[in-house]
Amino acid sequence: LPQKRRPSVIYMSYQECTGCLESLTRSFTPTLEYLMFNVMSLDYDDTLQAAAGFQAEAAREAAMKANWGKYLMIVDGAIPDGNNGYCTAAGKSALQSIQDVAKGAAAVVAVGTCASFGGLPMANPNPTRATMVSDIVTDKPVINVPGCPPIPVVITGTLAHFLTFGRLPDLDHLKRPIAFYGNTIHDRCYRRPFYDRGEFAKTFDDEGARNGWCLYELGCKGPTTYNACATTKWNAGTSFPIESGHGCIGCSEPNFWDRGDLYKPL
Template identity: 65%
Template sequence: MALPTLNKQLQASGISRRTFLKFCATTASLLALPQSAVADLATALGNARRPSVIWLPFQECTGCTEAILRSHAPTLESLIFDHISLDYQHTIMAAAGEQAEDARRAAMKAHKGQYLLLVDGSVPMGNPGYSTISGMSNVDMLRESAKDAAGIIAIGTCASFGGIPKANPNPTGAVAVSDIITDKPIVNISGCPPLPIAITAVLVHYLTFKRFPDLDELQRPLAFFGESIHDRCYRRPFFEQRKFAKSFDDEGAKNGWCLFELGCKGPETFNACATVKWNQGTSFPIESGHPCLGCSEPDFWDKSSFYQALGPWEWYKSKPGKGAQKHAGKNS
């Protein structure tokens, strides 16, 4: 029996056509698609049947899973996550042990060449015993699960670049997913944790166009990683005026001045935190009074102190974020 389309599932859930179209319009905007694409997005997505998704958790803190589970729904994130066939995800699945592994292998067999593989956490290469699932090392499970996947989404900085487990001295020999799998299209959605809506948007794009969106040189979706935090920060005018907070409780901090001298990594960090924000669009770290840590960039943990300025103000004045030259868009 054929699985119902997304349209039918939404109707059965009491979600109106109007709400669905608003979701499509918002997603098209986030992906920098033209307004004319909204109708095509709604048609293709509405007629799509539940795709099989396998989510592997490796060396991680479960923060990436928590981010997507705590997203404000149903208009965006859970609208999609309620209607994909999430056939394997340790944190939220009822099965455990061999029963869980049987479900993973059954999904791989039933949807060979069509399922999407999501991975969060780095992969330890120093010793297989550092991280295992049902007696299988992370690297062996990754290779087995990736073999017949249509594509891979690396969720979070650990899966994308190695993250905190890879930080010096890297005791487990942690590596990124792309260091192991080189023959599949991979999208990196970095961040510690990543923005839930970036994950959703990439899934929607894939369901609609059967390919991943345009990516930057680090395989991240350009729609979310094409500009630096600095480029979109509401404190940018204070930066240009050279008005900096000197401590977290001085008058500058109280007046919302720039946090550059307190170590903000916004000029060298690419992500959409400043525009999409967190907690139902309420805020993001800089708006809450804390400098950006640069968590969506490779090796962020081993760079200069979180509370040390990046460099002289003159290096960044009236310029886009360092390395913000135009990215050559490409898709997988």
């Protein structure tokens, strides 16, 4: 029987720390391996692919040609708009390569806060004039999957949705899938009863902290941060920052780093 070709996916990395891809490899349901062997054809990813150099570029170009207008593009990292030499690969600047690959894509998934909102590369003084994907790709649907890094199953869940149904999931005003970013951390936090009773830890080692009280006065940004950490958790549902005793720093929100209030109450 003829085999239906799995949808082509092209993963491009720019100004990033590879933490988003590290996170993606830890997804437990669906796993990245399941997606690669059953759901998608990962035709380019400079960290995971076996090919290198000319062969890698040839594989990307062949996949783009064969699937023009249909492939899914994934981007991690911000784009250095003000420095043409930075992030150059195969003789192409980051700006040129994202524009070239996006041209034939059906949609673009910006993985991580750097791709979604500029993230740490865009933090003051932003020496490379780092820019978010949606400011550069303006004629294709863009899905933002922010987080520093994003939760593994939130990345694979978003990819699985698009690859299975062939359409975008419902998005919020920042282009984030509502299924994962529809609630704040605070909405679902297990420490919420302490917040409601006004029981706050004042230092990281006081009695309130030892009793598991709310971390709001230690700077927790859970009330203004939309993400699924309090429900899906991390490491196959084991825990999340607040459960390990540290407030949320708002890593899935724009400008979380530059606000300068990581340890100050809102």
